[in-house]
Amino acid sequence: MILYFSGTGNSEYTAKRIGKEIDDKIFNLFDKIRNRDFSAMHSERPWVVSVPTYAWRIPRIVEKWLENTKLTGNKDIYFVMTCGGSIGNAGKYLEKLCAEKKMNYCGCAGIVMPENYIALFSTPTEESALQIIEQAERIINDTAHVIKSCDKLVQSNISFGDKMNSGIVNGIFYPMFVHAKKFYATDACISCGKCAAVCPLNNVRLENGKPVWGGNCTHCMACICRCPKEAVEYGKHSHGLPRYTCKKQV
Incomplete structure:
Protein backbone atom coordinates (compact mmCIF):
# COMPACT_ATOMS: atom_id res chain seq x y z
CA MET A 1 0.00 0.00 0.00
CA ILE A 2 1.19 3.48 -0.85
CA LEU A 3 0.61 6.13 1.81
CA TYR A 4 1.08 9.77 0.91
CA PHE A 5 0.95 13.23 2.40
CA SER A 6 1.04 16.21 0.04
CA GLY A 7 0.55 19.94 0.52
CA THR A 8 0.63 21.09 -3.09
CA GLY A 9 0.48 17.86 -5.06
CA ASN A 10 4.06 16.73 -5.78
CA SER A 11 4.04 13.74 -3.46
CA GLU A 12 0.48 12.90 -4.46
CA ASP A 31 -7.60 12.99 7.18
CA LYS A 32 -5.60 10.65 9.41
CA ILE A 33 -3.18 13.42 10.33
CA ARG A 34 -5.82 16.15 10.61
CA ASN A 35 -8.02 14.03 12.89
CA ARG A 36 -5.12 12.55 14.86
CA ASP A 37 -6.31 9.13 13.81
CA PHE A 38 -3.68 6.59 14.80
CA SER A 39 -5.78 3.49 14.23
CA ALA A 40 -3.86 0.54 12.79
CA MET A 41 -3.56 -0.05 9.05
CA HIS A 42 -2.94 -3.31 7.23
CA SER A 43 -1.26 -4.28 3.97
CA GLU A 44 -0.09 -7.62 2.65
CA ARG A 45 2.21 -5.84 0.21
CA PRO A 46 5.23 -3.68 1.10
CA TRP A 47 4.47 -0.21 2.43
CA VAL A 48 5.50 2.82 0.39
CA VAL A 49 5.44 6.27 2.01
CA SER A 50 5.47 9.23 -0.40
CA VAL A 51 6.06 12.58 1.28
CA PRO A 52 7.64 15.99 0.68
CA THR A 53 11.02 16.92 2.13
CA TYR A 54 10.91 19.44 4.97
CA ALA A 55 14.38 20.68 5.97
CA TRP A 56 16.07 17.55 4.57
CA ARG A 57 13.86 15.06 6.40
CA ILE A 58 10.28 13.80 6.23
CA PRO A 59 7.66 16.19 7.68
CA ARG A 60 7.46 15.91 11.44
CA ILE A 61 3.69 15.53 11.30
CA VAL A 62 4.13 12.41 9.15
CA GLU A 63 6.91 11.13 11.38
CA LYS A 64 4.66 11.53 14.42
CA TRP A 65 1.83 9.70 12.67
CA LEU A 66 4.14 6.82 11.76
CA GLU A 67 5.48 6.63 15.30
CA ASN A 68 1.98 6.30 16.70
CA THR A 69 0.33 4.10 14.06
CA LYS A 70 0.72 0.33 13.88
CA LEU A 71 1.27 -0.93 10.35
CA THR A 72 0.37 -4.61 10.24
CA GLY A 73 0.94 -7.28 7.65
CA ASN A 74 4.01 -6.77 5.49
CA LYS A 75 7.07 -5.54 7.42
CA ASP A 76 8.93 -4.00 4.46
CA ILE A 77 8.67 -0.23 4.04
CA TYR A 78 10.01 2.12 1.34
CA PHE A 79 10.16 5.92 1.41
CA VAL A 80 9.86 8.28 -1.56
CA MET A 81 10.64 11.93 -0.84
CA THR A 82 9.92 14.74 -3.28
CA CYS A 83 12.22 17.72 -2.94
CA GLY A 84 13.31 20.94 -4.56
CA GLY A 85 16.96 19.91 -4.52
CA SER A 86 18.09 17.33 -1.96
CA ILE A 87 16.80 15.03 0.77
CA GLY A 88 20.08 15.30 2.67
CA ASN A 89 20.73 12.43 5.07
CA ALA A 90 17.05 11.67 5.59
CA GLY A 91 17.64 7.92 5.29
CA LYS A 92 19.54 7.79 8.58
CA TYR A 93 16.51 8.99 10.53
CA LEU A 94 14.08 6.84 8.57
CA GLU A 95 16.16 3.75 9.28
CA LYS A 96 16.07 4.58 12.98
CA LEU A 97 12.30 5.10 12.86
CA CYS A 98 11.80 1.75 11.15
CA ALA A 99 13.98 -0.02 13.70
CA GLU A 100 11.85 1.42 16.50
CA LYS A 101 8.72 0.18 14.71
CA LYS A 102 10.34 -3.22 14.10
CA MET A 103 9.90 -2.82 10.35
CA ASN A 104 12.36 -3.52 7.55
CA TYR A 105 13.74 -0.27 6.12
CA CYS A 106 14.05 -0.78 2.37
CA GLY A 107 15.59 2.56 1.49
CA CYS A 108 14.63 6.05 0.44
CA ALA A 109 14.46 7.71 -2.98
CA GLY A 110 14.76 11.44 -3.52
CA ILE A 111 12.81 12.79 -6.49
CA VAL A 112 13.35 16.40 -7.57
CA MET A 113 10.02 18.08 -8.28
CA PRO A 114 9.00 21.74 -8.74
CA GLU A 115 9.77 24.00 -5.79
CA ASN A 116 6.69 24.81 -3.70
CA TYR A 117 8.26 26.42 -0.62
CA ILE A 118 7.08 29.92 -1.41
CA ALA A 119 7.89 31.06 2.14
CA LEU A 120 11.62 31.09 1.34
CA PHE A 121 12.20 30.24 -2.32
CA SER A 122 10.92 31.19 -5.75
CA THR A 123 8.24 29.00 -7.28
CA PRO A 124 8.31 28.05 -10.98
CA THR A 125 5.97 29.06 -13.74
CA GLU A 126 3.55 26.38 -14.90
CA GLU A 127 5.66 25.74 -18.01
CA SER A 128 8.87 25.35 -15.99
CA ALA A 129 7.09 23.12 -13.48
CA LEU A 130 5.92 20.73 -16.18
CA GLN A 131 9.47 20.51 -17.54
CA ILE A 132 10.81 19.61 -14.10
CA ILE A 133 8.16 16.92 -13.67
CA GLU A 134 9.01 15.53 -17.11
CA GLN A 135 12.64 15.26 -16.03
CA ALA A 136 11.53 13.42 -12.88
CA GLU A 137 9.64 10.73 -14.75
CA ARG A 138 12.66 8.50 -15.29
CA ILE A 139 13.53 8.54 -11.58
CA ILE A 140 9.91 7.78 -10.68
CA ASN A 141 9.91 4.84 -13.10
CA ASP A 142 13.24 3.55 -11.78
CA THR A 143 12.01 3.85 -8.20
CA ALA A 144 8.81 1.98 -9.03
CA HIS A 145 10.83 -0.76 -10.72
CA VAL A 146 12.99 -1.26 -7.61
CA ILE A 147 9.94 -1.43 -5.38
CA LYS A 148 8.15 -3.84 -7.71
CA SER A 149 11.25 -6.06 -7.76
CA CYS A 150 11.40 -6.01 -3.93
CA ASP A 151 14.97 -4.70 -4.08
CA LYS A 152 16.30 -1.95 -1.83
CA LEU A 153 16.47 1.73 -2.71
CA VAL A 154 20.01 3.03 -2.31
CA GLN A 155 20.68 6.59 -1.14
CA SER A 156 24.31 7.18 -2.06
CA ASN A 157 26.90 9.95 -1.81
CA ILE A 158 25.94 11.33 1.60
CA SER A 159 28.11 14.40 2.13
CA PHE A 160 29.09 16.17 5.34
CA GLY A 161 26.69 18.94 4.34
CA ASP A 162 23.85 16.41 3.99
CA LYS A 163 24.54 15.16 7.50
CA MET A 164 24.56 18.71 8.86
CA ASN A 165 21.37 19.69 7.03
CA SER A 166 19.33 16.69 8.19
CA GLY A 167 20.77 16.92 11.69
CA ILE A 168 21.70 20.27 13.23
CA VAL A 169 20.07 22.48 10.58
CA ASN A 170 16.76 20.57 10.75
CA GLY A 171 16.73 20.99 14.52
CA ILE A 172 17.27 24.75 14.24
CA PHE A 173 15.06 25.32 11.21
CA TYR A 174 11.76 24.20 12.74
CA PRO A 175 11.66 26.53 15.79
CA MET A 176 13.11 29.45 13.84
CA PHE A 177 11.12 29.33 10.61
CA VAL A 178 8.18 26.90 10.81
CA HIS A 179 5.39 29.11 12.11
CA ALA A 180 2.39 30.93 10.69
CA LYS A 181 3.20 34.44 11.93
CA LYS A 182 3.78 35.85 8.44
CA PHE A 183 0.65 34.47 6.76
CA TYR A 184 -2.13 36.96 6.07
CA ALA A 185 -5.02 37.46 3.66
CA THR A 186 -5.35 40.45 1.34
CA ASP A 187 -8.55 42.21 0.27
CA ALA A 188 -8.77 39.72 -2.60
CA CYS A 189 -10.04 37.13 -0.10
CA ILE A 190 -13.58 35.92 -0.92
CA SER A 191 -14.14 34.07 2.38
CA CYS A 192 -14.39 30.71 0.61
CA GLY A 193 -12.68 28.84 3.45
CA LYS A 194 -10.40 26.83 1.16
CA CYS A 195 -7.35 27.73 3.24
CA ALA A 196 -8.98 26.27 6.35
CA ALA A 197 -10.17 23.17 4.52
CA VAL A 198 -6.72 22.25 3.16
CA CYS A 199 -4.79 22.75 6.41
CA PRO A 200 -3.70 19.35 7.75
CA LEU A 201 -3.43 20.66 11.30
CA ASN A 202 -6.69 22.65 11.57
CA ASN A 203 -4.51 25.71 12.06
CA VAL A 204 -6.61 28.10 9.94
CA ARG A 205 -10.05 29.39 10.90
CA LEU A 206 -12.30 32.10 9.53
CA GLU A 207 -13.12 35.09 11.71
CA ASN A 208 -15.50 37.65 10.24
CA GLY A 209 -14.97 36.00 6.88
CA LYS A 210 -11.17 36.28 6.95
CA PRO A 211 -8.63 33.54 7.68
CA VAL A 212 -6.73 33.62 10.95
CA TRP A 213 -3.71 31.39 11.54
CA GLY A 214 -2.96 29.69 14.83
CA GLY A 215 0.34 28.51 16.24
CA ASN A 216 0.37 24.95 14.92
CA CYS A 217 1.80 25.20 11.41
CA THR A 218 3.89 22.72 9.43
CA HIS A 219 4.66 24.99 6.43
CA CYS A 220 3.05 22.66 3.88
CA MET A 221 2.13 25.77 1.84
CA ALA A 222 -1.33 24.38 1.04
CA CYS A 223 -3.17 27.48 2.29
CA ILE A 224 -1.17 29.94 0.23
CA CYS A 225 -0.79 27.84 -2.91
CA ARG A 226 -4.35 26.50 -3.09
CA CYS A 227 -6.14 29.82 -2.53
CA PRO A 228 -8.30 30.31 -5.66
CA LYS A 229 -7.78 34.08 -5.60
CA GLU A 230 -4.10 34.12 -4.56
CA ALA A 231 -5.26 36.19 -1.60
CA VAL A 232 -2.87 34.61 0.92
CA GLU A 233 0.59 36.08 1.30
CA TYR A 234 3.63 35.15 3.40
CA GLY A 235 5.20 38.41 4.50
CA LYS A 236 6.67 40.29 1.56
CA HIS A 237 8.50 37.33 0.07
CA SER A 238 5.52 35.79 -1.73
CA HIS A 239 4.46 39.02 -3.48
CA GLY A 240 4.37 38.47 -7.23
CA LEU A 241 5.46 34.83 -7.09
CA PRO A 242 3.36 32.21 -8.91
CA ARG A 243 1.44 29.86 -6.64
CA TYR A 244 2.42 26.28 -7.24
CA THR A 245 0.25 23.19 -7.28
CA CYS A 246 1.01 20.11 -9.35
CA LYS A 247 -1.13 20.42 -12.48
CA LYS A 248 0.03 17.25 -14.19
CA GLN A 249 -2.40 14.34 -14.04
CA VAL A 250 -1.58 10.65 -13.87
Whole structure:
Protein backbone atom coordinates (compact mmCIF):
# COMPACT_ATOMS: atom_id res chain seq x y z
CA MET A 1 0.00 0.00 0.00
CA ILE A 2 1.19 3.48 -0.85
CA LEU A 3 0.61 6.13 1.81
CA TYR A 4 1.08 9.77 0.91
CA PHE A 5 0.95 13.23 2.40
CA SER A 6 1.04 16.21 0.04
CA GLY A 7 0.55 19.94 0.52
CA THR A 8 0.63 21.09 -3.09
CA GLY A 9 0.48 17.86 -5.06
CA ASN A 10 4.06 16.73 -5.78
CA SER A 11 4.04 13.74 -3.46
CA GLU A 12 0.48 12.90 -4.46
CA TYR A 13 1.50 12.78 -8.11
CA THR A 14 4.51 10.62 -7.30
CA ALA A 15 2.38 8.25 -5.20
CA LYS A 16 -0.16 7.86 -7.99
CA ARG A 17 2.55 7.29 -10.61
CA ILE A 18 4.22 4.59 -8.52
CA GLY A 19 0.84 3.08 -7.68
CA LYS A 20 0.07 2.81 -11.38
CA GLU A 21 3.46 1.27 -12.17
CA ILE A 22 3.34 -1.38 -9.44
CA ASP A 23 -0.45 -1.83 -9.50
CA ASP A 24 -0.97 -1.03 -5.83
CA LYS A 25 -3.58 1.07 -4.06
CA ILE A 26 -2.82 4.48 -2.61
CA PHE A 27 -4.07 6.16 0.55
CA ASN A 28 -4.10 9.88 1.39
CA LEU A 29 -2.96 10.49 4.98
CA PHE A 30 -4.53 13.97 5.16
CA ASP A 31 -7.60 12.99 7.18
CA LYS A 32 -5.60 10.65 9.41
CA ILE A 33 -3.18 13.42 10.33
CA ARG A 34 -5.82 16.15 10.61
CA ASN A 35 -8.02 14.03 12.89
CA ARG A 36 -5.12 12.55 14.86
CA ASP A 37 -6.31 9.13 13.81
CA PHE A 38 -3.68 6.59 14.80
CA SER A 39 -5.78 3.49 14.23
CA ALA A 40 -3.86 0.54 12.79
CA MET A 41 -3.56 -0.05 9.05
CA HIS A 42 -2.94 -3.31 7.23
CA SER A 43 -1.26 -4.28 3.97
CA GLU A 44 -0.09 -7.62 2.65
CA ARG A 45 2.21 -5.84 0.21
CA PRO A 46 5.23 -3.68 1.10
CA TRP A 47 4.47 -0.21 2.43
CA VAL A 48 5.50 2.82 0.39
CA VAL A 49 5.44 6.27 2.01
CA SER A 50 5.47 9.23 -0.40
CA VAL A 51 6.06 12.58 1.28
CA PRO A 52 7.64 15.99 0.68
CA THR A 53 11.02 16.92 2.13
CA TYR A 54 10.91 19.44 4.97
CA ALA A 55 14.38 20.68 5.97
CA TRP A 56 16.07 17.55 4.57
CA ARG A 57 13.86 15.06 6.40
CA ILE A 58 10.28 13.80 6.23
CA PRO A 59 7.66 16.19 7.68
CA ARG A 60 7.46 15.91 11.44
CA ILE A 61 3.69 15.53 11.30
CA VAL A 62 4.13 12.41 9.15
CA GLU A 63 6.91 11.13 11.38
CA LYS A 64 4.66 11.53 14.42
CA TRP A 65 1.83 9.70 12.67
CA LEU A 66 4.14 6.82 11.76
CA GLU A 67 5.48 6.63 15.30
CA ASN A 68 1.98 6.30 16.70
CA THR A 69 0.33 4.10 14.06
CA LYS A 70 0.72 0.33 13.88
CA LEU A 71 1.27 -0.93 10.35
CA THR A 72 0.37 -4.61 10.24
CA GLY A 73 0.94 -7.28 7.65
CA ASN A 74 4.01 -6.77 5.49
CA LYS A 75 7.07 -5.54 7.42
CA ASP A 76 8.93 -4.00 4.46
CA ILE A 77 8.67 -0.23 4.04
CA TYR A 78 10.01 2.12 1.34
CA PHE A 79 10.16 5.92 1.41
CA VAL A 80 9.86 8.28 -1.56
CA MET A 81 10.64 11.93 -0.84
CA THR A 82 9.92 14.74 -3.28
CA CYS A 83 12.22 17.72 -2.94
CA GLY A 84 13.31 20.94 -4.56
CA GLY A 85 16.96 19.91 -4.52
CA SER A 86 18.09 17.33 -1.96
CA ILE A 87 16.80 15.03 0.77
CA GLY A 88 20.08 15.30 2.67
CA ASN A 89 20.73 12.43 5.07
CA ALA A 90 17.05 11.67 5.59
CA GLY A 91 17.64 7.92 5.29
CA LYS A 92 19.54 7.79 8.58
CA TYR A 93 16.51 8.99 10.53
CA LEU A 94 14.08 6.84 8.57
CA GLU A 95 16.16 3.75 9.28
CA LYS A 96 16.07 4.58 12.98
CA LEU A 97 12.30 5.10 12.86
CA CYS A 98 11.80 1.75 11.15
CA ALA A 99 13.98 -0.02 13.70
CA GLU A 100 11.85 1.42 16.50
CA LYS A 101 8.72 0.18 14.71
CA LYS A 102 10.34 -3.22 14.10
CA MET A 103 9.90 -2.82 10.35
CA ASN A 104 12.36 -3.52 7.55
CA TYR A 105 13.74 -0.27 6.12
CA CYS A 106 14.05 -0.78 2.37
CA GLY A 107 15.59 2.56 1.49
CA CYS A 108 14.63 6.05 0.44
CA ALA A 109 14.46 7.71 -2.98
CA GLY A 110 14.76 11.44 -3.52
CA ILE A 111 12.81 12.79 -6.49
CA VAL A 112 13.35 16.40 -7.57
CA MET A 113 10.02 18.08 -8.28
CA PRO A 114 9.00 21.74 -8.74
CA GLU A 115 9.77 24.00 -5.79
CA ASN A 116 6.69 24.81 -3.70
CA TYR A 117 8.26 26.42 -0.62
CA ILE A 118 7.08 29.92 -1.41
CA ALA A 119 7.89 31.06 2.14
CA LEU A 120 11.62 31.09 1.34
CA PHE A 121 12.20 30.24 -2.32
CA SER A 122 10.92 31.19 -5.75
CA THR A 123 8.24 29.00 -7.28
CA PRO A 124 8.31 28.05 -10.98
CA THR A 125 5.97 29.06 -13.74
CA GLU A 126 3.55 26.38 -14.90
CA GLU A 127 5.66 25.74 -18.01
CA SER A 128 8.87 25.35 -15.99
CA ALA A 129 7.09 23.12 -13.48
CA LEU A 130 5.92 20.73 -16.18
CA GLN A 131 9.47 20.51 -17.54
CA ILE A 132 10.81 19.61 -14.10
CA ILE A 133 8.16 16.92 -13.67
CA GLU A 134 9.01 15.53 -17.11
CA GLN A 135 12.64 15.26 -16.03
CA ALA A 136 11.53 13.42 -12.88
CA GLU A 137 9.64 10.73 -14.75
CA ARG A 138 12.66 8.50 -15.29
CA ILE A 139 13.53 8.54 -11.58
CA ILE A 140 9.91 7.78 -10.68
CA ASN A 141 9.91 4.84 -13.10
CA ASP A 142 13.24 3.55 -11.78
CA THR A 143 12.01 3.85 -8.20
CA ALA A 144 8.81 1.98 -9.03
CA HIS A 145 10.83 -0.76 -10.72
CA VAL A 146 12.99 -1.26 -7.61
CA ILE A 147 9.94 -1.43 -5.38
CA LYS A 148 8.15 -3.84 -7.71
CA SER A 149 11.25 -6.06 -7.76
CA CYS A 150 11.40 -6.01 -3.93
CA ASP A 151 14.97 -4.70 -4.08
CA LYS A 152 16.30 -1.95 -1.83
CA LEU A 153 16.47 1.73 -2.71
CA VAL A 154 20.01 3.03 -2.31
CA GLN A 155 20.68 6.59 -1.14
CA SER A 156 24.31 7.18 -2.06
CA ASN A 157 26.90 9.95 -1.81
CA ILE A 158 25.94 11.33 1.60
CA SER A 159 28.11 14.40 2.13
CA PHE A 160 29.09 16.17 5.34
CA GLY A 161 26.69 18.94 4.34
CA ASP A 162 23.85 16.41 3.99
CA LYS A 163 24.54 15.16 7.50
CA MET A 164 24.56 18.71 8.86
CA ASN A 165 21.37 19.69 7.03
CA SER A 166 19.33 16.69 8.19
CA GLY A 167 20.77 16.92 11.69
CA ILE A 168 21.70 20.27 13.23
CA VAL A 169 20.07 22.48 10.58
CA ASN A 170 16.76 20.57 10.75
CA GLY A 171 16.73 20.99 14.52
CA ILE A 172 17.27 24.75 14.24
CA PHE A 173 15.06 25.32 11.21
CA TYR A 174 11.76 24.20 12.74
CA PRO A 175 11.66 26.53 15.79
CA MET A 176 13.11 29.45 13.84
CA PHE A 177 11.12 29.33 10.61
CA VAL A 178 8.18 26.90 10.81
CA HIS A 179 5.39 29.11 12.11
CA ALA A 180 2.39 30.93 10.69
CA LYS A 181 3.20 34.44 11.93
CA LYS A 182 3.78 35.85 8.44
CA PHE A 183 0.65 34.47 6.76
CA TYR A 184 -2.13 36.96 6.07
CA ALA A 185 -5.02 37.46 3.66
CA THR A 186 -5.35 40.45 1.34
CA ASP A 187 -8.55 42.21 0.27
CA ALA A 188 -8.77 39.72 -2.60
CA CYS A 189 -10.04 37.13 -0.10
CA ILE A 190 -13.58 35.92 -0.92
CA SER A 191 -14.14 34.07 2.38
CA CYS A 192 -14.39 30.71 0.61
CA GLY A 193 -12.68 28.84 3.45
CA LYS A 194 -10.40 26.83 1.16
CA CYS A 195 -7.35 27.73 3.24
CA ALA A 196 -8.98 26.27 6.35
CA ALA A 197 -10.17 23.17 4.52
CA VAL A 198 -6.72 22.25 3.16
CA CYS A 199 -4.79 22.75 6.41
CA PRO A 200 -3.70 19.35 7.75
CA LEU A 201 -3.43 20.66 11.30
CA ASN A 202 -6.69 22.65 11.57
CA ASN A 203 -4.51 25.71 12.06
CA VAL A 204 -6.61 28.10 9.94
CA ARG A 205 -10.05 29.39 10.90
CA LEU A 206 -12.30 32.10 9.53
CA GLU A 207 -13.12 35.09 11.71
CA ASN A 208 -15.50 37.65 10.24
CA GLY A 209 -14.97 36.00 6.88
CA LYS A 210 -11.17 36.28 6.95
CA PRO A 211 -8.63 33.54 7.68
CA VAL A 212 -6.73 33.62 10.95
CA TRP A 213 -3.71 31.39 11.54
CA GLY A 214 -2.96 29.69 14.83
CA GLY A 215 0.34 28.51 16.24
CA ASN A 216 0.37 24.95 14.92
CA CYS A 217 1.80 25.20 11.41
CA THR A 218 3.89 22.72 9.43
CA HIS A 219 4.66 24.99 6.43
CA CYS A 220 3.05 22.66 3.88
CA MET A 221 2.13 25.77 1.84
CA ALA A 222 -1.33 24.38 1.04
CA CYS A 223 -3.17 27.48 2.29
CA ILE A 224 -1.17 29.94 0.23
CA CYS A 225 -0.79 27.84 -2.91
CA ARG A 226 -4.35 26.50 -3.09
CA CYS A 227 -6.14 29.82 -2.53
CA PRO A 228 -8.30 30.31 -5.66
CA LYS A 229 -7.78 34.08 -5.60
CA GLU A 230 -4.10 34.12 -4.56
CA ALA A 231 -5.26 36.19 -1.60
CA VAL A 232 -2.87 34.61 0.92
CA GLU A 233 0.59 36.08 1.30
CA TYR A 234 3.63 35.15 3.40
CA GLY A 235 5.20 38.41 4.50
CA LYS A 236 6.67 40.29 1.56
CA HIS A 237 8.50 37.33 0.07
CA SER A 238 5.52 35.79 -1.73
CA HIS A 239 4.46 39.02 -3.48
CA GLY A 240 4.37 38.47 -7.23
CA LEU A 241 5.46 34.83 -7.09
CA PRO A 242 3.36 32.21 -8.91
CA ARG A 243 1.44 29.86 -6.64
CA TYR A 244 2.42 26.28 -7.24
CA THR A 245 0.25 23.19 -7.28
CA CYS A 246 1.01 20.11 -9.35
CA LYS A 247 -1.13 20.42 -12.48
CA LYS A 248 0.03 17.25 -14.19
CA GLN A 249 -2.40 14.34 -14.04
CA VAL A 250 -1.58 10.65 -13.87
